[in-house]
Amino acid sequence: MKWNATLLMIFTTTFLLAQTSPTEASKVQAALEAKAEMAENSIVKNLSLVNIGPSIMSGRVVDLAVNPDKPTEFFVAYASGGLWYTNNNGIRFSPVMDQTPTQNLGAVAVHWPSGTVWAGTGENNSSRSSYAGIGLLKSNDMGKSWSYSGLPDSHHIGRISIHPQQPDEVVVAVSGHLYSDNPERGLYKTTDGGQSWKRVLYIDEGTGAIDLVRSPDNPDVLYASTWERERNAWNFTEAGRGSGIYKSADGGNNWTLVSGPGLGFPTGEGTGRIGLAAFDQHTIYAVLDNQNRRAVDEEGSDEERLEKDDFRNMNVTAFMALDRHKLNRFLEENNFPRKYRAENVKDLVRKGSVKPEDLALYLEDPNSLLFDAPVIGAEVYLSEDGGKSWKKTHKGYIDGLYYSYGYYFGQISVAPYDKNQIYISGVPLLRSGDGGKTFNSIDGENVHSDHHIVWVDPNLAGHLINGNDGGVNISYDYGASWIKNNNPQVGQFYAIQVDQQQPYRVYGGLQDNGVWMGAHNASESDRWHQSGEYPWKSIMGGDGMQVQVDKRNANIVYTGYQFGNYFRLDLENEESSRIKPQHELGEAPYRFNWQSPILLSPHNQDILYFGSNRLHRSMNQGADWTTLSPDLTTGGKKGDVPYGTLGTISESPLQFGLLYTGSDDGLVHVSKDAGASWERISDNLPQSLWVSRVAASKHSKGRVYVALNGYRWDDFTPYIYLSEDFGNSWKSISGGIPASPVNVVLEDPVNENLLFAGTDNGLYVSFNKGENWEMMQNGMPNVAVHDLVIQEREKHLLVGTHGRSIFRADIAPLQKLTPDALQKELLIFELEDILHSGRWGNSFSPWSEPSTPGIDAVFYSRNGGKVTASIQTADGITLSETEMQADPGLNVLSYDLAFSKTGKSDYLKKYKVPLKEASNGKTYLPKGSYKIELKLGNNSMDQSFKVK
Numbered sequence: 001m002k003w004n005a006t007l008l009m010i011f012t013t014t015f016l017l018a019q020t021s022p023t024e025a026s027k028v029q030a031a032l033e034a035k036a037e038m039a040e041n042s043i044v045k046n047l048s049l050v051n052i053g054p055s056i057m058s059g060r061v062v063d064l065a066v067n068p069d070k071p072t073e074f075f076v077a078y079a080s081g082g083l084w085y086t087n088n089n090g091i092r093f094s095p096v097m098d099q100t101p102t103q104n105l106g107a108v109a110v111h112w113p114s115g116t117v118w119a120g121t122g123e124n125n126s127s128r129s130s131y132a133g134i135g136l137l138k139s140n141d142m143g144k145s146w147s148y149s150g151l152p153d154s155h156h157i158g159r160i161s162i163h164p165q166q167p168d169e170v171v172v173a174v175s176g177h178l179y180s181d182n183p184e185r186g187l188y189k190t191t192d193g194g195q196s197w198k199r200v201l202y203i204d205e206g207t208g209a210i211d212l213v214r215s216p217d218n219p220d221v222l223y224a225s226t227w228e229r230e231r232n233a234w235n236f237t238e239a240g241r242g243s244g245i246y247k248s249a250d251g252g253n254n255w256t257l258v259s260g261p262g263l264g265f266p267t268g269e270g271t272g273r274i275g276l277a278a279f280d281q282h283t284i285y286a287v288l289d290n291q292n293r294r295a296v297d298e299e300g301s302d303e304e305r306l307e308k309d310d311f312r313n314m315n316v317t318a319f320m321a322l323d324r325h326k327l328n329r330f331l332e333e334n335n336f337p338r339k340y341r342a343e344n345v346k347d348l349v350r351k352g353s354v355k356p357e358d359l360a361l362y363l364e365d366p367n368s369l370l371f372d373a374p375v376i377g378a379e380v381y382l383s384e385d386g387g388k389s390w391k392k393t394h395k396g397y398i399d400g401l402y403y404s405y406g407y408y409f410g411q412i413s414v415a416p417y418d419k420n421q422i423y424i425s426g427v428p429l430l431r432s433g434d435g436g437k438t439f440n441s442i443d444g445e446n447v448h449s450d451h452h453i454v455w456v457d458p459n460l461a462g463h464l465i466n467g468n469d470g471g472v473n474i475s476y477d478y479g480a481s482w483i484k485n486n487n488p489q490v491g492q493f494y495a496i497q498v499d500q501q502q503p504y505r506v507y508g509g510l511q512d513n514g515v516w517m518g519a520h521n522a523s524e525s526d527r528w529h530q531s532g533e534y535p536w537k538s539i540m541g542g543d544g545m546q547v548q549v550d551k552r553n554a555n556i557v558y559t560g561y562q563f564g565n566y567f568r569l570d571l572e573n574e575e576s577s578r579i580k581p582q583h584e585l586g587e588a589p590y591r592f593n594w595q596s597p598i599l600l601s602p603h604n605q606d607i608l609y610f611g612s613n614r615l616h617r618s619m620n621q622g623a624d625w626t627t628l629s630p631d632l633t634t635g636g637k638k639g640d641v642p643y644g645t646l647g648t649i650s651e652s653p654l655q656f657g658l659l660y661t662g663s664d665d666g667l668v669h670v671s672k673d674a675g676a677s678w679e680r681i682s683d684n685l686p687q688s689l690w691v692s693r694v695a696a697s698k699h700s701k702g703r704v705y706v707a708l709n710g711y712r713w714d715d716f717t718p719y720i721y722l723s724e725d726f727g728n729s730w731k732s733i734s735g736g737i738p739a740s741p742v743n744v745v746l747e748d749p750v751n752e753n754l755l756f757a758g759t760d761n762g763l764y765v766s767f768n769k770g771e772n773w774e775m776m777q778n779g780m781p782n783v784a785v786h787d788l789v790i791q792e793r794e795k796h797l798l799v800g801t802h803g804r805s806i807f808r809a810d811i812a813p814l815q816k817l818t819p820d821a822l823q824k825e826l827l828i829f830e831l832e833d834i835l836h837s838g839r840w841g842n843s844f845s846p847w848s849e850p851s852t853p854g855i856d857a858v859f860y861s862r863n864g865g866k867v868t869a870s871i872q873t874a875d876g877i878t879l880s881e882t883e884m885q886a887d888p889g890l891n892v893l894s895y896d897l898a899f900s901k902t903g904k905s906d907y908l909k910k911y912k913v914p915l916k917e918a919s920n921g922k923t924y925l926p927k928g929s930y931k932i933e934l935k936l937g938n939n940s941m942d943q944s945f946k947v948k
Contacts, residue, residue, distance in 0.1 A: 108160070179713055273409075601651055871930060
């Protein structure tokens, strides 16, 4: 195998930082205004997107605001799914922020007496999918309407505190940009309800405020925690000297550090995220993510069992002396390939091709390092003198709560009626009844394991409301048992896929909620509580990732979880086989992206492609692998996050072996010979950005699309490029899309001019290969779109959002909008036939609503205007008439299949057949052939349909 000489040169070059900068707040604001204008003028604004679920696995909750006097009434803030309200204890929720410019939230606070709601946008957890916000939003009517209230460059808001007696006095903790320094961090205060803000605490451009509590017995006493953190695409430093606890005794105007050296609270470089809870003005709890390393275990490891770390400093002589049975036990328990057993591994070490430390390195994928890093982790501290001194409440470590990623949690709660009863949120949810000396887990079987917030009822002991990565749970017995309250459709999808069944199924991988599948026409309702069968089914755990489905047999599914841990599933036989490509012992381990790309070849469904930092191919469904490429990235970068990985793969449907790859560090490569040679084609694109999508055209062999994403640089510029010559030259086609990072670009399989693009803030469509874009969000709020896929037989577009589950749109009309069609004054599209039912207009009982039919006539008008519609028999008898004002673009005329009074009379005169009136007073069309005729000015068109 030979490699392109130009390609090999890149692996000796110095890694260059991205030539990009954070998007200014003014540009973000201008983009939101432009998007609102696009919504008004879009030619597809009347084309509906329908949410198809799922809901039961829910999505990440970041905050709760509960009415203490009526705890059945509360708000739930989802990280990227918006704000939801219930007044019946979570039996049903309603979204209240769908008309606002963002669904990304970090905090919510309510002044219940006045009905004033504050929403802090931008998630407070610094995760890899924590989306930035736009500042503060305020509602004076319990979420019915919203106004903008400042702090546009805050990006991420940790907490909001409202003065209970003076609701216009509000203090806000701002953690700031996630991937770049910025001065708009710290604590801010308003005394005029958000008309103006004053920064009352500032540390530096890398340190923000993450938590904020107000004393229940003295609202002028507040405590806040600051957090120094630095996140890059390749590394997360989640602690620093700027982290600490501050106190204000004058309502938040002035602040004093109360966690300095000598006060009993850890300080220095290892001080991470801090969560706070105030029992009263003197009694304060703090949970700390201590990123300092643990002391070395002097007892050593179990002599009877070899551990990974035993090999790190082992010399060859000691390795060769290892007991064969103990070494084989280690190799088997750690899932080394069968070719690596004691005798042949010792032979490799004896020859010098492998070192003993390679056995440890072989196992160190990023997923294991999340759990193995020997940091101190979670610690709980208590001050009983108003922050003058602190003491740790417990001895030893609180193992299994934070691991190495405490940045993701950081919440502690104290019962208002018992200062010794506290709750700390992490991978399990822990409760202490003795002031933090000891803890016990109160996770339940129906409760997700990653917890972010616990509300403790001040008036009813044992009543808890818990927000976690899997939604909302409620307990009335201190967490001994839980209710699940997950009817909002707020799933955070990374990737989606469809199969070819009838009806077809939709698959998707979700943030921390595994991989699910369900029929595309399944309806979300509570009926499954009675039947016992929810219409969606979980088929994989972990963080759900990409999915590929064998077109010949939909029971064969390829999917998995984070960092390339993928499997071939046989759903019919309930079997799974691990398919992750493995490096050789002694080789540098492959680097796998959080969302590693896989692809079934469109030419042969036995051929599977898999991306690490290299491209791998299996000819037998993942059983064996051949590496097709050298490193197709810039070579990685030192840090604790995998970087220098492939994130997207595409093979041309028009030529086997015409392959494209895109990396997280900005490189795009093409191979025209099935991987025998590779050429870098990204030199003329913006450098070092995440290649979020590369897509070979379905219509032209040389055509390829690329989307670049600057999210990990806080660069929200949309980047989409088109090449007609295999990537030799590129043309920007993202003009007109308001500032928001692009996650996916998708070419339609029927209309080569039709493109779709998903961004961190919505969905767009182009009818001219990206020359112009239209907003396409009727029925879908401003939410991140992570993936798009088309079910070609049904002509459906499926939209995978990261916060509002999956939407479906019928794009058959869009596929017909060719350049010629777009110039027409009137164009009506094909109508679907409808099945007749004797239940139309009738109900089973006087207490149920009658069943009513309907048919939607979709039509296009270049300029819009007054449209007259008539529904006629096949031979021209008018049965019903109506008028509507058509917008420029697509329009939908809905007809209920009922006769008008005149139409019924004319029909009976002609056909003299009995027509039965339904119980709702309407008479519906009998079986037969009909047509809908539209007239606009001098133009008229009709389409036929049948009632079968």
